[in-house]
Amino acid sequence: MPAPKSPPRTLYDKVFDDHVVYSGEGDTLLYIDRHLVHEVTSPQAFEALRNAGRQVRRTDCTLATVDHNIPTVSRKNFKNVSSFIGEADSRAQVVALEENVKEFGLTYFGMDDKRQGIVHIIGPEQGFTLPGTTVVCGDSHTSTHGAFGALAFGIGTSEVEHVLATQTLPQAKSKNMRISVDGKLAEGVGSKDIVLHIIGLIGTAGGTGCVIEFAGSAIRALSMEARMSICNMSIEGGARAGMIAPDDITFEYLKGRPLSPRDDEEWDKAEAYWRTLKTDAGAKYDVEVEIKAEDIIPTVTWGTSPQDTVPINGVVPNPESFPEDKRGNVVRSLEYMGLTPGTQMEEVKIDKGFLGSCTNGRIEDLRSAARVIIASEKNGGPNKVADGVYAMIVPGSGLVKQQAEAEGLDVIFKKAGFDWREAGCSMCLGMNPDQLKPQERCASTSNRNFEGRQGAGGRTHLMSPAMVAAACLTGRLTDVRKLMGTQIGEDGGLKITSYFDYLTPVTVSALPEHPTEVKPEGQTPVQAAAAASAGLPKLNIVKGIAAPFWQSNIDTDKIIPKQFLKTLLRTGLGSALFHPIRYDPATGEEDPEFVLNKEPFRNASILICKGPNFGCGSSREHAPWAILDFGIRVVMAPSFGDIFKTNCFKNGMLPLELPQADLDALYEDALSGQEITLDLENEQVIRPGDHPAIKFSIDPFRRHCLLNGLDDIGLTLQHKEDIEKFEERRTAVWPWLDGVGYAKKGQKVVAVPSGPTKKKMEW
Template identity: 65%
Template sequence: MPAPAPAPRTLYDKVWDDHVVHQQESGETLIYIDRHLVHEVTSPQAFEGLRTAGRPVRRPDCTLATVDHNVPTISRKNFTDVKTFIDEPESRAQCVALEENVKEFGLTYFGMSDRRQGIVHIIGPEQGFTLPGTTCVCGDSHTSTHGAFGSIAFGIGTSEVEHVLATQTLLQRKSKNMRIKVNGTLPPGCASKDVILHIIGKIGTAGGTGCVIEYAGNVFEEMSMEARMSVCNMSIEAGARAGMVAPDEVTFKYLKGRPLAPKGEEWERAVAYWRTLKSDQGAKFDIEVNIRAEDIVPTITWGTSPQDVVPITGVVPDPASFTDPIKRSGAERALAYMGLIPHTPMQDIDVDTIFIGSCTNSRIEDLRSAAQVIIAATSADPSIKVPGNVHAMIVPGSGLIKQQAEAEGLDAVFKRVGFDWREAGCSMCLGMNPDQLSPGERCASTSNRNFEGRQGAGGRTHLMSPAMAAAAALTGKLTDVRIFLKKGSNLDQTKLKVTSAFDYLTDEVLPPPKPVPLSDSPSAAASAARANSTETDSVSVAATSSAVPPFTIVKGVSAPLDIANVDTDMIIPKQFLKTLKRTGLGDALFHTLRKDPKTGEATEFVLNRSPYDKAVILVCTGPNFGCGSSREHAPWSLNDFGIRAVIAPSFAEIFKSNMMQNGMLPVTLPPEECKKIADHARSGKHLEVDLEKCEVRRDGEEPAIPFQVDSFKRHCLLNGLDGIGLTLQKQEFIKKFEEKRSEVWPWLDGFGYAKGGGRVPEVPVSKTGKKFDW
């Protein structure tokens, strides 16, 4: 009898199945991680954990590091080193810490003097480090960007960064399959940013929770790689674990010839494998969403969540139109923060700042689409400029993009009308660097989040495409880009011929510079010796160990919170992320709610009031708690305040995992039960969360409320188990997988930079563990 035909599988299924190292009885799966990107904000504590435990980085050849979040984007003409260039002490400390860590652990690093430096999610694809059929992680939620290549790419917290560095694996539970199809013809003036904003507006910021989204349909098939990356980048804003697009000829053309892409025979083998990475006919998706391209128009946000979208031709919504009381309250809060009045036409809203950049929209194609708008406008009116009261800035995603844009003359296009042309970095996307909004300033931004204070305390953000941002720059208002475009096009899919003076180059990467010297890596013994050393330097403050405290029963004061979509920027603003420790963040918890932004005095926020200032449990009645960033600082701040458990109707997936990594318990209960418990908390009575019995108990005669927790996670929490130690017990499984990986996918092994660029067999490391001065 012939063997039965295998069941149809999705793209996600296929890549997942190819990375299973070991299947746990609990359902958790140990998966191998092919590509690990590292930056300065979420890595110091991870490296310190390795150092404390005497563990080396398992696969330096699979890790690529750069600085991006903290770096200033002013001219680097006078740059000599990080210590003298970055003024802000805590930003400087994080960047210096990364430089020392990559030296010590033998990692490839693009520093500020290297033109390949840039935003971590820009440089991965640009170098060919990102490849189809891989797993890719980074301590940053927008790692979903890399899913545009048919990769399972997702953000992780610092504890998981340490886990990947030590084991090259992660313990994961498989997500559900979700497919979003967009078919038809996009109307004039629409770009990929409009597509993803429209999708998030339709399904909400929790619409993809627990899922990996596959984007399908002719609209995505016809997109460039840059456009696909923009869409996948914001999958996390739809609540998804990751977003993916099946690799095709567009993907292969983009990758061929990139420094770390396979060459020769390996290229042919790789492409043959990549062609199999598409969902089979009849593959099952748990959730399907279909959208007509014709229904999408240039789209913009009005509130403080990426789901708060409206067509540019629309008006500010009226909170009274929201029937759900929590949503209505959220809309009222958003409008008060944004300084907007219901029914105001969006195109009547003045802006103070224009920001074109971020890992969402800072690629060469994004800059070209913005330039197209400016050229179209100045062709009709040569005198048009950025108004004097508006600050417009463009921040390329990497040094290579900046160089290519200058070769194409795009910088001249922007500067001629008054744009500020900057160096590469995350810049105003999250304002951890000097590029920040002042309180009350309104920004037309191409970034990915419009949370309160995201771009600066009190700053007001409207998300949009680069073309829309360019239009707003020329008018000083939120503007429909179509007024400047006589012949509409899908702006970020067009390779332009601006004028005879601007002949565009190809999309190939410019010739690489001289290689960055690769660092020396110590033995585990040398790492441990350094950890115990009394030597001090500019980043000598040690982070605490990553040991997890056991969680059994927590009893005490509980604090009620009636807010939906509590995001990580709300939990802890970005100015408190510049730390080398896991502790000391309790005062930063809900800082913008606990402190009056004008006076700095304590507000009446619940955690400021007795007895809730001693709360050990937080009860949130709104869904989607912890949405936003993958950074672990949010649970660290809750833990440092004294909160060990959070009860809510639903949690963002990464945040939920980060809580458990730190010995904290997220408890998911139906909304009506959360409301009952919150009312109980308001009465001042104590609450008890019992992980052993999996129940919540209230003082008095009320019956206990049961909850469910993954059995393996529960076991680890109850016993305070070290996830890395548990994984290292599976060494034989990991070694066996790596042998298979080298045989089947040899192009994923070992890389460095040969003279003039290109891949070399392995990263050279020292045998001595010598400590280098930078």
């Protein structure tokens, strides 16, 4: 009798199912194929490993670099990190990573390595990112790697530690969402316009709880670099991850890269598997969105959220055109951005231009900007950066920089007055010296336009690389199609080279033995295991003052801005909680109107927010650390950013989702300054006076862990045999994922690339 036919599955279902190590009580334990590490979210993870006497389980599955904190000025005189990085906290984080990778035996691209760059650019360019893999990093824009048909998502520092120690992560299954973009894009419209249009349509919470699969003829026609830009910003639409099914464009991009499958037999086996990674006919999605490609034109943001989008030929919106419950946020955004409703977007002047970031720091992004400069000059338009505008170009990696210089792009940029920089995150989030000053307005290829994102008081408009180039030339937001004229469909006469000319070789190393755990001195194995799995304070009854908040989309940059991420500790962040709105940006003094600066809310142990999507944005675990350090262990809201919610549980905090009506009632209770009680054992919120208690329910396993103070690593290590069995099968079925090492920098490439055919790149 034939076996029953399995039900049709989506791309996400297939990759998730292929990585299940154990499924039982609680979240599913997934195996993690690829782990990217950088200097900001890793120090506390390595320190926790050291304190527990643990090693990195799979050194061949982790790749480390520096990107967030480093300066992007010329490195001609670079000798070492200690003498090159002037800011003490930034230097300390980079030095800490260099010491940690040496101690734990990890592959590292440092500042003297031409392969150094932004994590989400070096992973794909090295072939570290492959179809059908699970990819994680302590950075929310890990969703970038989903462009290859990988399940890629950002994680917090506790999860970074978990992956280093176990090569697994407990994960709840997300919902399936598909966004299809069909038809032909108009000339001058690129991937950044597509994804900004999508986010403007679905909102920053539209994909919450989902993994988005991007599909449709317009998506299939895009290059890999353009696909990466779209998946990169899926997190800005609230999604856990974004994915695009691999195809011939994917395989052509990957073949011959240093960490791609290494010989013909292995490549053929890998490609055969990769071709199965597409959604089956008849598979069901929880949410579907369909978009016509011809409806998209060059798009920019006007406000302080990626959902605040408008076509470049549009106007600054009027708050009265929004639903009443959203007008407060719109008014605040317009005040912060210094914009008047009804103003034509093309009349908005800029002070700075930024082209770079993990969204748009690749070679095609630089080429598209160079094309605008060339075409504008041919059409009699401006060929120099406008007076009063500072414009910077920041390649996403050392190899992108090298390729751009070989193609002469740097000459085009410098001749036009752009500042040509070294690889790094740069002004995208301003953790380094590249920052906006208060009220400076920037045309940016970044991924976020939150308040203070690129510098305290800075004003950010998101757009494509071509649009940034146009704005820099004219000094104002500009429809790039006007500068391109008849050259809009041409390649601009640029010299196009192949990435394979700049490859560094690999050596194949033996798969390392699984390290044995080193128990802290004086502990028996049983005592050590108990200590490892009971590292959190128990949470049951929380009674106290509740701080009332009304805003929606309170992002992690607002909870704890980037200048406070330069720490090697998990503690001491409470005084910086909500810094952008808690303190006067000019004087640094407390804002007496902010709720946490008032009595009795200075001593709040609960936070109640009426607005949805609390904790959206970055994966930084510093946000729950700051809330916890202030003294708050319970946050109530209609919904949470997925990564923030997970990070709260990892720190023994309760992110409690409640119906809007219950939150409205609790908000009024909080305003009165009366105590509220959270009773987790009985799953109820006890209101003051004679009001009836509000019942709730949370995942039973999460509840059990909070009540008993259990952490995930200790629980995972109970399944050590399951992990080992999975790894045996992984080696047999997917051998190309095992044991690849790197040769010394500067040697000739060993891998033999396929001859990539010249195809139309994203304009």
